[in-house]
Amino acid sequence: MKLTYAMATVALTAACTTKPADRDVALATSIAKGLLAACPDSDNPADETARNQCAAKLTDFALLRTVMREPFIWGGQSAVGGYQLDTKTNKFNARVWRRMYLSTFMFGSDYSIEQTADSTVLHVPIMFRGAMSTGAYPYPFWHNPKKWDAYNYATTIHFIIQNGVMIGALRSIDQDKTRSKVDHSWDGLWRWRQAGVQMPYVSLYDYLLSKDNPHAVQLNEAYRALEARMRQHACQACHAPDNQGESPQLEFFVYPNQALTGRHDIVAQLDANTMPPEDNTLRLPAGIADSSERDLLLKLARDFEVAGDEALAWEGDKKAQF
């Protein structure tokens, strides 16, 4: 069949509109609008009610939920710029990140979209909710003054999208140091209690899961049992926010919610007996020498993995994609 000019143009246009990069730009646009609708900048960085409403909307933001990769990568943009996610970043369960990390920000409307060699990058202006109570943050970001500055002063979040999947996000290296900042000093504790409640309250399953999630109690018990046993092997010495083990893409286990992302990897590492690692920064012996002890840890890790899978599946959240 001979192709007429008109037919060729139609065919060409159709091919163009389905180009992956165009789809990613459309996706980025919808996400920017959804973020703004969920968490507008109210100019009140102390308002925890607004934060909780924002958290609820981000948790249920259907498009974002569908396109976020599991696990999701989050960290600070490196000093040289660019959008690398492979070092100095953390791995998170996507629901955990949307609900307790992303919700610490309010969003501006003046977004932009950039096309790099391999990604579509959505730049969204942010204002940090820097004046909430200390238990409203995923962990005491002020344990390191530079980290606290980075959250308070970063002007933008860069969301990185490839082929319809949002693989991670970075706080901009670009900072506005004229913004106000509340000073905190860290007492060396990752967790503490306040009026009988464990803090940070946002790191608990109560905060993450729906009130009627039937798996919440079992998940909490499984986490507590595993966490207590892991402590005897100093796992948390390295798998905590200060990253003493210098892991390139850290998973941390000191909090119930953040530990969820590691639920499959912990089983794999214990099974292969590769933790603590060889030649580690704390000079601990590699692996767990006592096989009955390792079996016990493995059982607790498997219980946590199953309970985590069930609790998240009940919420409709997807499983790890790789």
Ligand code: HEC
């Ligand atoms: C001395 C520090 C240290 C200790 C103690 C330690 N780890 Fe790790 N762990 C690391 C480092 C570093 C990596 C990254 C290894 C790599 O990238 O090759 C890692 C990786 C992991 C991973 C893969 C995901 C990730 O964070 O990259 C899991 C799961 C893990 N460790 C579990 C454990 C468990 C369970 C224990 C206790 C039995 C433990 N670790 C003890 C330093 C440590």
